[in-house]
Amino acid sequence: MLITSWPPLSPQVPFPHLKLHRYIEAINASRKCCVCLYTLSTSAFPSGKLTAACNHPAAACTSCLTDLFTDCFAKNVASFEAPKCPECAETLSVTDVQRIGGRSLASAYNERLTLSLLRADPDFRECLNPDCSAGMGRGQLHEGGEEAPIVTCKYCSAKSCFAHKLPWHEGQTCEEFDEANAEYRAAREKENQLSTKYMEKKYKRCPKCKAFIEKFHGCNHMTCRACEHEFCWLCMAPYRGRLGIMDFGNRGHYVGCRFHG
Ligand SMILES: [Zn+2]
Ligand SMILES: [Zn+2]
Ligand SMILES: [Zn+2]
Ligand SMILES: [Zn+2]
Ligand SMILES: [Zn+2]
Ligand SMILES: [Zn+2]
Structure with missing residues:
Protein backbone atom coordinates (compact mmCIF):
# COMPACT_ATOMS: atom_id res chain seq x y z
CA MET A 1 0.00 0.00 0.00
CA LEU A 2 1.09 3.57 -0.60
CA ILE A 3 1.00 6.04 2.31
CA THR A 4 0.39 9.62 1.28
CA SER A 5 -1.25 11.07 4.39
CA TRP A 6 -0.28 11.34 8.06
CA PRO A 7 -1.46 9.99 10.41
CA PRO A 8 -2.05 6.90 8.29
CA LEU A 9 -5.67 6.04 7.57
CA SER A 10 -4.95 2.39 8.23
CA PRO A 11 -5.32 1.50 11.93
CA GLN A 12 -2.49 -1.01 11.61
CA VAL A 13 0.89 0.57 12.31
CA PRO A 14 3.60 -1.98 11.61
CA PHE A 15 6.56 0.33 12.25
CA PRO A 16 5.49 2.48 15.26
CA HIS A 17 9.05 3.36 16.30
CA LEU A 18 9.97 5.11 13.06
CA LYS A 19 9.96 8.83 12.30
CA LEU A 20 7.42 9.94 9.73
CA HIS A 21 9.66 10.01 6.65
CA ARG A 22 11.31 6.70 7.61
CA TYR A 23 7.86 5.30 8.22
CA ILE A 24 6.65 6.26 4.76
CA GLU A 25 9.79 4.78 3.26
CA ALA A 26 9.35 1.53 5.18
CA ILE A 27 5.67 1.12 4.42
CA ASN A 28 6.17 1.83 0.74
CA ALA A 29 8.86 -0.86 0.60
CA SER A 30 6.49 -3.40 2.15
CA ARG A 31 3.70 -5.70 1.11
CA LYS A 32 1.07 -7.98 2.55
CA LEU A 118 9.31 -45.56 -3.60
CA ARG A 119 5.75 -46.15 -2.38
CA ALA A 120 4.47 -45.71 -5.92
CA ASP A 121 6.83 -48.45 -7.17
CA PRO A 122 4.86 -51.65 -7.84
CA ASP A 123 7.63 -53.56 -6.00
CA PHE A 124 7.26 -51.49 -2.83
CA ARG A 125 5.69 -53.17 0.18
CA GLU A 126 4.84 -51.52 3.45
CA CYS A 127 5.61 -53.49 6.59
CA LEU A 128 2.28 -54.73 7.94
CA ASN A 129 3.41 -54.76 11.54
CA PRO A 130 1.65 -51.75 13.15
CA ASP A 131 4.43 -51.58 15.76
CA CYS A 132 7.24 -51.69 13.19
CA SER A 133 10.31 -49.89 14.51
CA ALA A 134 10.59 -47.79 11.33
CA GLY A 135 7.31 -45.94 12.08
CA MET A 136 5.86 -44.08 9.10
CA GLY A 137 9.08 -44.63 7.15
CA ARG A 138 8.51 -48.37 7.04
CA GLY A 139 8.47 -50.34 3.86
CA GLN A 140 10.97 -51.48 1.27
CA LEU A 141 11.38 -52.53 -2.34
CA HIS A 142 11.07 -56.27 -2.77
CA GLU A 143 13.12 -58.21 -5.28
CA GLY A 144 12.00 -61.48 -6.75
CA GLY A 145 8.34 -60.57 -7.24
CA GLU A 146 5.67 -63.19 -6.79
CA GLU A 147 8.10 -66.07 -7.32
CA ALA A 148 9.72 -65.27 -3.97
CA PRO A 149 6.70 -63.84 -2.17
CA ILE A 150 7.93 -63.63 1.42
CA VAL A 151 8.89 -60.04 2.30
CA THR A 152 10.86 -59.86 5.53
CA CYS A 153 10.86 -56.34 6.98
CA LYS A 154 14.43 -55.10 7.23
CA TYR A 155 13.54 -53.09 10.34
CA CYS A 156 11.46 -55.47 12.48
CA SER A 157 11.69 -58.82 10.61
CA ALA A 158 7.89 -59.17 10.34
CA LYS A 159 6.94 -61.35 7.35
CA SER A 160 4.32 -60.46 4.77
CA CYS A 161 3.22 -61.82 1.40
CA PHE A 162 4.33 -59.77 -1.60
CA ALA A 163 1.52 -61.06 -3.80
CA HIS A 164 -1.32 -60.80 -1.32
CA LYS A 165 -0.21 -57.73 0.63
CA LEU A 166 -1.16 -59.54 3.81
CA PRO A 167 0.80 -60.89 6.74
CA TRP A 168 2.51 -64.07 5.51
CA HIS A 169 0.06 -66.97 5.27
CA GLU A 170 2.08 -69.48 7.27
CA GLY A 171 1.72 -73.04 6.03
CA GLN A 172 0.15 -72.10 2.65
CA THR A 173 1.75 -71.22 -0.68
CA CYS A 174 0.19 -68.29 -2.56
CA GLU A 175 -1.65 -70.73 -4.87
CA GLU A 176 -3.08 -72.61 -1.92
CA PHE A 177 -4.08 -69.33 -0.31
CA ASP A 178 -5.79 -68.20 -3.56
CA GLU A 179 -7.74 -71.41 -3.82
CA ALA A 180 -9.01 -70.93 -0.30
CA ASN A 181 -9.80 -67.21 -0.86
CA ALA A 182 -11.19 -66.58 -4.37
CA GLU A 183 -12.03 -62.88 -3.83
CA TYR A 184 -8.40 -62.00 -3.10
CA ARG A 185 -7.27 -63.36 -6.44
CA ALA A 186 -9.72 -61.21 -8.44
CA ALA A 187 -8.81 -58.03 -6.54
CA ARG A 188 -5.11 -58.72 -6.95
CA GLU A 189 -5.22 -59.13 -10.72
CA LYS A 190 -7.08 -55.86 -11.16
CA GLU A 191 -4.67 -53.92 -8.96
CA ASN A 192 -1.60 -55.21 -10.79
CA GLN A 193 -2.88 -53.81 -14.09
CA LEU A 194 -3.67 -50.40 -12.61
CA SER A 195 -0.37 -49.74 -10.85
CA THR A 196 1.80 -50.55 -13.87
CA LYS A 197 -0.16 -48.14 -16.07
CA TYR A 198 0.12 -45.40 -13.46
CA MET A 199 3.87 -45.73 -13.09
CA GLU A 200 4.49 -45.64 -16.81
CA LYS A 201 2.60 -42.40 -17.23
CA LYS A 202 3.94 -40.42 -14.31
CA TYR A 203 7.39 -41.79 -13.55
CA LYS A 204 10.43 -42.91 -15.44
CA ARG A 205 13.71 -44.32 -14.30
CA CYS A 206 16.93 -42.38 -14.80
CA PRO A 207 18.72 -44.13 -17.70
CA LYS A 208 21.99 -43.89 -15.76
CA CYS A 209 21.29 -44.74 -12.10
CA LYS A 210 17.72 -46.14 -12.41
CA ALA A 211 16.32 -43.84 -9.71
CA PHE A 212 12.65 -42.95 -10.16
CA ILE A 213 12.07 -39.50 -11.59
CA GLU A 214 8.82 -37.62 -11.35
CA LYS A 215 7.94 -35.02 -13.94
CA PHE A 216 7.02 -31.72 -12.26
CA HIS A 217 6.85 -29.20 -15.05
CA GLY A 218 6.29 -29.17 -18.77
CA CYS A 219 9.96 -29.14 -19.72
CA ASN A 220 11.33 -32.32 -21.31
CA HIS A 221 14.94 -31.58 -20.31
CA MET A 222 15.16 -33.67 -17.14
CA THR A 223 17.88 -33.75 -14.49
CA CYS A 224 18.04 -36.78 -12.21
CA ARG A 225 17.87 -35.77 -8.55
CA ALA A 226 20.07 -38.67 -7.55
CA CYS A 227 22.99 -38.53 -10.02
CA GLU A 228 22.42 -35.24 -11.92
CA HIS A 229 22.36 -37.07 -15.24
CA GLU A 230 20.54 -34.91 -17.82
CA PHE A 231 18.34 -36.52 -20.42
CA CYS A 232 15.33 -36.03 -22.69
CA TRP A 233 12.10 -37.18 -21.01
CA LEU A 234 10.66 -38.43 -24.29
CA CYS A 235 13.51 -40.43 -25.82
CA MET A 236 15.87 -40.69 -22.78
CA ALA A 237 18.83 -39.41 -24.87
CA PRO A 238 21.62 -37.75 -22.81
CA TYR A 239 22.31 -34.00 -22.91
CA ARG A 240 26.01 -34.25 -22.02
CA GLY A 241 28.80 -36.25 -23.58
CA ARG A 242 30.19 -36.57 -27.08
CA LEU A 243 26.87 -37.33 -28.81
CA GLY A 244 24.78 -35.40 -26.26
CA ILE A 245 22.05 -32.95 -27.21
CA MET A 246 24.14 -30.01 -25.88
CA ASP A 247 26.89 -30.50 -28.45
CA PHE A 248 25.02 -32.41 -31.10
CA GLY A 249 21.83 -30.34 -31.18
CA ASN A 250 18.54 -31.98 -32.09
CA ARG A 251 20.38 -34.81 -33.84
CA GLY A 252 21.27 -35.90 -30.28
CA HIS A 253 17.64 -36.92 -29.68
CA TYR A 254 17.06 -40.52 -30.67
CA VAL A 255 15.22 -41.33 -33.89
CA GLY A 256 11.49 -41.36 -33.16
CA CYS A 257 11.66 -38.52 -30.58
CA ARG A 258 9.63 -35.54 -31.69
CA PHE A 259 12.65 -33.29 -31.08
CA HIS A 260 14.92 -35.41 -33.29
CA GLY A 261 16.01 -33.47 -36.35
ZN1 LIG B 1 3.32 -14.44 6.36
ZN1 LIG C 1 8.62 -53.76 10.00
ZN1 LIG D 1 0.54 -64.94 -0.84
ZN1 LIG E 1 2.98 -18.89 -7.57
ZN1 LIG F 1 20.26 -40.76 -12.11
ZN1 LIG G 1 14.26 -36.54 -27.23
Missing part, protein backbone atom coordinates in the same frame (compact mmCIF):
# COMPACT_ATOMS: atom_id res chain seq x y z
CA CYS A 33 1.73 -11.69 3.07
CA CYS A 34 -1.11 -13.73 1.59
CA VAL A 35 -0.89 -16.29 4.42
CA CYS A 36 -0.52 -14.34 7.69
CA LEU A 37 -2.00 -11.14 6.19
CA TYR A 38 0.59 -8.94 7.93
CA THR A 39 2.13 -6.08 6.03
CA LEU A 40 5.85 -6.74 6.16
CA SER A 41 9.05 -5.27 4.80
CA THR A 42 10.04 -6.63 1.39
CA SER A 43 13.07 -8.25 3.00
CA ALA A 44 10.73 -10.58 4.94
CA PHE A 45 9.79 -12.22 1.62
CA PRO A 46 11.93 -14.50 -0.53
CA SER A 47 13.39 -12.48 -3.37
CA GLY A 48 11.94 -13.17 -6.80
CA LYS A 49 9.43 -15.91 -7.52
CA LEU A 50 8.78 -19.04 -5.44
CA THR A 51 8.92 -21.37 -8.44
CA ALA A 52 10.07 -20.85 -12.00
CA ALA A 53 6.48 -21.52 -13.08
CA CYS A 54 4.96 -18.72 -10.92
CA ASN A 55 4.16 -15.57 -12.86
CA HIS A 56 4.16 -13.25 -9.82
CA PRO A 57 6.64 -12.26 -7.09
CA ALA A 58 6.59 -14.24 -3.82
CA ALA A 59 3.26 -13.50 -2.13
CA ALA A 60 3.95 -15.26 1.18
CA CYS A 61 6.58 -14.26 3.74
CA THR A 62 9.60 -16.46 4.47
CA SER A 63 8.38 -17.26 7.97
CA CYS A 64 4.96 -18.49 6.74
CA LEU A 65 6.64 -20.53 4.00
CA THR A 66 9.02 -22.11 6.49
CA ASP A 67 6.00 -23.15 8.62
CA LEU A 68 4.28 -24.53 5.52
CA PHE A 69 7.34 -26.60 4.57
CA THR A 70 7.76 -27.89 8.11
CA ASP A 71 4.14 -29.15 8.09
CA CYS A 72 4.49 -30.66 4.62
CA PHE A 73 7.56 -32.71 5.52
CA ALA A 74 6.48 -33.76 9.02
CA LYS A 75 7.55 -37.37 9.51
CA ASN A 76 4.57 -38.43 11.63
CA VAL A 77 2.09 -37.93 8.78
CA ALA A 78 1.74 -40.88 6.42
CA SER A 79 0.35 -39.03 3.41
CA PHE A 80 2.65 -36.68 1.55
CA GLU A 81 1.87 -33.81 -0.75
CA ALA A 82 4.55 -31.65 -2.31
CA PRO A 83 4.48 -28.00 -1.13
CA LYS A 84 2.67 -25.59 -3.43
CA CYS A 85 2.84 -21.83 -3.98
CA PRO A 86 0.07 -20.43 -1.71
CA GLU A 87 -0.86 -17.94 -4.42
CA CYS A 88 -1.05 -19.96 -7.64
CA ALA A 89 -0.63 -23.59 -6.49
CA GLU A 90 2.47 -24.33 -8.61
CA THR A 91 4.55 -27.15 -7.08
CA LEU A 92 7.85 -26.19 -5.43
CA SER A 93 10.90 -28.27 -6.28
CA VAL A 94 13.61 -29.35 -3.83
CA THR A 95 15.81 -26.54 -5.18
CA ASP A 96 13.06 -23.96 -4.57
CA VAL A 97 12.68 -25.13 -0.98
CA GLN A 98 16.43 -25.03 -0.41
CA ARG A 99 16.63 -21.45 -1.69
CA ILE A 100 13.74 -20.28 0.52
CA GLY A 101 13.93 -22.45 3.61
CA GLY A 102 17.50 -23.73 3.70
CA ARG A 103 19.29 -27.02 3.48
CA SER A 104 17.65 -29.03 6.26
CA LEU A 105 14.10 -28.44 4.96
CA ALA A 106 15.29 -29.31 1.46
CA SER A 107 16.74 -32.59 2.64
CA ALA A 108 13.53 -33.36 4.57
CA TYR A 109 11.65 -32.74 1.30
CA ASN A 110 14.03 -34.99 -0.58
CA GLU A 111 13.47 -37.75 1.96
CA ARG A 112 9.67 -37.55 1.80
CA LEU A 113 9.79 -37.35 -1.98
CA THR A 114 12.01 -40.40 -2.27
CA LEU A 115 9.74 -42.34 0.07
CA SER A 116 6.63 -41.31 -1.86
CA LEU A 117 8.22 -42.30 -5.18
Whole structure:
Protein backbone atom coordinates (compact mmCIF):
# COMPACT_ATOMS: atom_id res chain seq x y z
CA MET A 1 0.00 0.00 0.00
CA LEU A 2 1.09 3.57 -0.60
CA ILE A 3 1.00 6.04 2.31
CA THR A 4 0.39 9.62 1.28
CA SER A 5 -1.25 11.07 4.39
CA TRP A 6 -0.28 11.34 8.06
CA PRO A 7 -1.46 9.99 10.41
CA PRO A 8 -2.05 6.90 8.29
CA LEU A 9 -5.67 6.04 7.57
CA SER A 10 -4.95 2.39 8.23
CA PRO A 11 -5.32 1.50 11.93
CA GLN A 12 -2.49 -1.01 11.61
CA VAL A 13 0.89 0.57 12.31
CA PRO A 14 3.60 -1.98 11.61
CA PHE A 15 6.56 0.33 12.25
CA PRO A 16 5.49 2.48 15.26
CA HIS A 17 9.05 3.36 16.30
CA LEU A 18 9.97 5.11 13.06
CA LYS A 19 9.96 8.83 12.30
CA LEU A 20 7.42 9.94 9.73
CA HIS A 21 9.66 10.01 6.65
CA ARG A 22 11.31 6.70 7.61
CA TYR A 23 7.86 5.30 8.22
CA ILE A 24 6.65 6.26 4.76
CA GLU A 25 9.79 4.78 3.26
CA ALA A 26 9.35 1.53 5.18
CA ILE A 27 5.67 1.12 4.42
CA ASN A 28 6.17 1.83 0.74
CA ALA A 29 8.86 -0.86 0.60
CA SER A 30 6.49 -3.40 2.15
CA ARG A 31 3.70 -5.70 1.11
CA LYS A 32 1.07 -7.98 2.55
CA CYS A 33 1.73 -11.69 3.07
CA CYS A 34 -1.11 -13.73 1.59
CA VAL A 35 -0.89 -16.29 4.42
CA CYS A 36 -0.52 -14.34 7.69
CA LEU A 37 -2.00 -11.14 6.19
CA TYR A 38 0.59 -8.94 7.93
CA THR A 39 2.13 -6.08 6.03
CA LEU A 40 5.85 -6.74 6.16
CA SER A 41 9.05 -5.27 4.80
CA THR A 42 10.04 -6.63 1.39
CA SER A 43 13.07 -8.25 3.00
CA ALA A 44 10.73 -10.58 4.94
CA PHE A 45 9.79 -12.22 1.62
CA PRO A 46 11.93 -14.50 -0.53
CA SER A 47 13.39 -12.48 -3.37
CA GLY A 48 11.94 -13.17 -6.80
CA LYS A 49 9.43 -15.91 -7.52
CA LEU A 50 8.78 -19.04 -5.44
CA THR A 51 8.92 -21.37 -8.44
CA ALA A 52 10.07 -20.85 -12.00
CA ALA A 53 6.48 -21.52 -13.08
CA CYS A 54 4.96 -18.72 -10.92
CA ASN A 55 4.16 -15.57 -12.86
CA HIS A 56 4.16 -13.25 -9.82
CA PRO A 57 6.64 -12.26 -7.09
CA ALA A 58 6.59 -14.24 -3.82
CA ALA A 59 3.26 -13.50 -2.13
CA ALA A 60 3.95 -15.26 1.18
CA CYS A 61 6.58 -14.26 3.74
CA THR A 62 9.60 -16.46 4.47
CA SER A 63 8.38 -17.26 7.97
CA CYS A 64 4.96 -18.49 6.74
CA LEU A 65 6.64 -20.53 4.00
CA THR A 66 9.02 -22.11 6.49
CA ASP A 67 6.00 -23.15 8.62
CA LEU A 68 4.28 -24.53 5.52
CA PHE A 69 7.34 -26.60 4.57
CA THR A 70 7.76 -27.89 8.11
CA ASP A 71 4.14 -29.15 8.09
CA CYS A 72 4.49 -30.66 4.62
CA PHE A 73 7.56 -32.71 5.52
CA ALA A 74 6.48 -33.76 9.02
CA LYS A 75 7.55 -37.37 9.51
CA ASN A 76 4.57 -38.43 11.63
CA VAL A 77 2.09 -37.93 8.78
CA ALA A 78 1.74 -40.88 6.42
CA SER A 79 0.35 -39.03 3.41
CA PHE A 80 2.65 -36.68 1.55
CA GLU A 81 1.87 -33.81 -0.75
CA ALA A 82 4.55 -31.65 -2.31
CA PRO A 83 4.48 -28.00 -1.13
CA LYS A 84 2.67 -25.59 -3.43
CA CYS A 85 2.84 -21.83 -3.98
CA PRO A 86 0.07 -20.43 -1.71
CA GLU A 87 -0.86 -17.94 -4.42
CA CYS A 88 -1.05 -19.96 -7.64
CA ALA A 89 -0.63 -23.59 -6.49
CA GLU A 90 2.47 -24.33 -8.61
CA THR A 91 4.55 -27.15 -7.08
CA LEU A 92 7.85 -26.19 -5.43
CA SER A 93 10.90 -28.27 -6.28
CA VAL A 94 13.61 -29.35 -3.83
CA THR A 95 15.81 -26.54 -5.18
CA ASP A 96 13.06 -23.96 -4.57
CA VAL A 97 12.68 -25.13 -0.98
CA GLN A 98 16.43 -25.03 -0.41
CA ARG A 99 16.63 -21.45 -1.69
CA ILE A 100 13.74 -20.28 0.52
CA GLY A 101 13.93 -22.45 3.61
CA GLY A 102 17.50 -23.73 3.70
CA ARG A 103 19.29 -27.02 3.48
CA SER A 104 17.65 -29.03 6.26
CA LEU A 105 14.10 -28.44 4.96
CA ALA A 106 15.29 -29.31 1.46
CA SER A 107 16.74 -32.59 2.64
CA ALA A 108 13.53 -33.36 4.57
CA TYR A 109 11.65 -32.74 1.30
CA ASN A 110 14.03 -34.99 -0.58
CA GLU A 111 13.47 -37.75 1.96
CA ARG A 112 9.67 -37.55 1.80
CA LEU A 113 9.79 -37.35 -1.98
CA THR A 114 12.01 -40.40 -2.27
CA LEU A 115 9.74 -42.34 0.07
CA SER A 116 6.63 -41.31 -1.86
CA LEU A 117 8.22 -42.30 -5.18
CA LEU A 118 9.31 -45.56 -3.60
CA ARG A 119 5.75 -46.15 -2.38
CA ALA A 120 4.47 -45.71 -5.92
CA ASP A 121 6.83 -48.45 -7.17
CA PRO A 122 4.86 -51.65 -7.84
CA ASP A 123 7.63 -53.56 -6.00
CA PHE A 124 7.26 -51.49 -2.83
CA ARG A 125 5.69 -53.17 0.18
CA GLU A 126 4.84 -51.52 3.45
CA CYS A 127 5.61 -53.49 6.59
CA LEU A 128 2.28 -54.73 7.94
CA ASN A 129 3.41 -54.76 11.54
CA PRO A 130 1.65 -51.75 13.15
CA ASP A 131 4.43 -51.58 15.76
CA CYS A 132 7.24 -51.69 13.19
CA SER A 133 10.31 -49.89 14.51
CA ALA A 134 10.59 -47.79 11.33
CA GLY A 135 7.31 -45.94 12.08
CA MET A 136 5.86 -44.08 9.10
CA GLY A 137 9.08 -44.63 7.15
CA ARG A 138 8.51 -48.37 7.04
CA GLY A 139 8.47 -50.34 3.86
CA GLN A 140 10.97 -51.48 1.27
CA LEU A 141 11.38 -52.53 -2.34
CA HIS A 142 11.07 -56.27 -2.77
CA GLU A 143 13.12 -58.21 -5.28
CA GLY A 144 12.00 -61.48 -6.75
CA GLY A 145 8.34 -60.57 -7.24
CA GLU A 146 5.67 -63.19 -6.79
CA GLU A 147 8.10 -66.07 -7.32
CA ALA A 148 9.72 -65.27 -3.97
CA PRO A 149 6.70 -63.84 -2.17
CA ILE A 150 7.93 -63.63 1.42
CA VAL A 151 8.89 -60.04 2.30
CA THR A 152 10.86 -59.86 5.53
CA CYS A 153 10.86 -56.34 6.98
CA LYS A 154 14.43 -55.10 7.23
CA TYR A 155 13.54 -53.09 10.34
CA CYS A 156 11.46 -55.47 12.48
CA SER A 157 11.69 -58.82 10.61
CA ALA A 158 7.89 -59.17 10.34
CA LYS A 159 6.94 -61.35 7.35
CA SER A 160 4.32 -60.46 4.77
CA CYS A 161 3.22 -61.82 1.40
CA PHE A 162 4.33 -59.77 -1.60
CA ALA A 163 1.52 -61.06 -3.80
CA HIS A 164 -1.32 -60.80 -1.32
CA LYS A 165 -0.21 -57.73 0.63
CA LEU A 166 -1.16 -59.54 3.81
CA PRO A 167 0.80 -60.89 6.74
CA TRP A 168 2.51 -64.07 5.51
CA HIS A 169 0.06 -66.97 5.27
CA GLU A 170 2.08 -69.48 7.27
CA GLY A 171 1.72 -73.04 6.03
CA GLN A 172 0.15 -72.10 2.65
CA THR A 173 1.75 -71.22 -0.68
CA CYS A 174 0.19 -68.29 -2.56
CA GLU A 175 -1.65 -70.73 -4.87
CA GLU A 176 -3.08 -72.61 -1.92
CA PHE A 177 -4.08 -69.33 -0.31
CA ASP A 178 -5.79 -68.20 -3.56
CA GLU A 179 -7.74 -71.41 -3.82
CA ALA A 180 -9.01 -70.93 -0.30
CA ASN A 181 -9.80 -67.21 -0.86
CA ALA A 182 -11.19 -66.58 -4.37
CA GLU A 183 -12.03 -62.88 -3.83
CA TYR A 184 -8.40 -62.00 -3.10
CA ARG A 185 -7.27 -63.36 -6.44
CA ALA A 186 -9.72 -61.21 -8.44
CA ALA A 187 -8.81 -58.03 -6.54
CA ARG A 188 -5.11 -58.72 -6.95
CA GLU A 189 -5.22 -59.13 -10.72
CA LYS A 190 -7.08 -55.86 -11.16
CA GLU A 191 -4.67 -53.92 -8.96
CA ASN A 192 -1.60 -55.21 -10.79
CA GLN A 193 -2.88 -53.81 -14.09
CA LEU A 194 -3.67 -50.40 -12.61
CA SER A 195 -0.37 -49.74 -10.85
CA THR A 196 1.80 -50.55 -13.87
CA LYS A 197 -0.16 -48.14 -16.07
CA TYR A 198 0.12 -45.40 -13.46
CA MET A 199 3.87 -45.73 -13.09
CA GLU A 200 4.49 -45.64 -16.81
CA LYS A 201 2.60 -42.40 -17.23
CA LYS A 202 3.94 -40.42 -14.31
CA TYR A 203 7.39 -41.79 -13.55
CA LYS A 204 10.43 -42.91 -15.44
CA ARG A 205 13.71 -44.32 -14.30
CA CYS A 206 16.93 -42.38 -14.80
CA PRO A 207 18.72 -44.13 -17.70
CA LYS A 208 21.99 -43.89 -15.76
CA CYS A 209 21.29 -44.74 -12.10
CA LYS A 210 17.72 -46.14 -12.41
CA ALA A 211 16.32 -43.84 -9.71
CA PHE A 212 12.65 -42.95 -10.16
CA ILE A 213 12.07 -39.50 -11.59
CA GLU A 214 8.82 -37.62 -11.35
CA LYS A 215 7.94 -35.02 -13.94
CA PHE A 216 7.02 -31.72 -12.26
CA HIS A 217 6.85 -29.20 -15.05
CA GLY A 218 6.29 -29.17 -18.77
CA CYS A 219 9.96 -29.14 -19.72
CA ASN A 220 11.33 -32.32 -21.31
CA HIS A 221 14.94 -31.58 -20.31
CA MET A 222 15.16 -33.67 -17.14
CA THR A 223 17.88 -33.75 -14.49
CA CYS A 224 18.04 -36.78 -12.21
CA ARG A 225 17.87 -35.77 -8.55
CA ALA A 226 20.07 -38.67 -7.55
CA CYS A 227 22.99 -38.53 -10.02
CA GLU A 228 22.42 -35.24 -11.92
CA HIS A 229 22.36 -37.07 -15.24
CA GLU A 230 20.54 -34.91 -17.82
CA PHE A 231 18.34 -36.52 -20.42
CA CYS A 232 15.33 -36.03 -22.69
CA TRP A 233 12.10 -37.18 -21.01
CA LEU A 234 10.66 -38.43 -24.29
CA CYS A 235 13.51 -40.43 -25.82
CA MET A 236 15.87 -40.69 -22.78
CA ALA A 237 18.83 -39.41 -24.87
CA PRO A 238 21.62 -37.75 -22.81
CA TYR A 239 22.31 -34.00 -22.91
CA ARG A 240 26.01 -34.25 -22.02
CA GLY A 241 28.80 -36.25 -23.58
CA ARG A 242 30.19 -36.57 -27.08
CA LEU A 243 26.87 -37.33 -28.81
CA GLY A 244 24.78 -35.40 -26.26
CA ILE A 245 22.05 -32.95 -27.21
CA MET A 246 24.14 -30.01 -25.88
CA ASP A 247 26.89 -30.50 -28.45
CA PHE A 248 25.02 -32.41 -31.10
CA GLY A 249 21.83 -30.34 -31.18
CA ASN A 250 18.54 -31.98 -32.09
CA ARG A 251 20.38 -34.81 -33.84
CA GLY A 252 21.27 -35.90 -30.28
CA HIS A 253 17.64 -36.92 -29.68
CA TYR A 254 17.06 -40.52 -30.67
CA VAL A 255 15.22 -41.33 -33.89
CA GLY A 256 11.49 -41.36 -33.16
CA CYS A 257 11.66 -38.52 -30.58
CA ARG A 258 9.63 -35.54 -31.69
CA PHE A 259 12.65 -33.29 -31.08
CA HIS A 260 14.92 -35.41 -33.29
CA GLY A 261 16.01 -33.47 -36.35
ZN1 LIG B 1 3.32 -14.44 6.36
ZN1 LIG C 1 2.98 -18.89 -7.57
ZN1 LIG D 1 8.62 -53.76 10.00
ZN1 LIG E 1 0.54 -64.94 -0.84
ZN1 LIG F 1 20.26 -40.76 -12.11
ZN1 LIG G 1 14.26 -36.54 -27.23
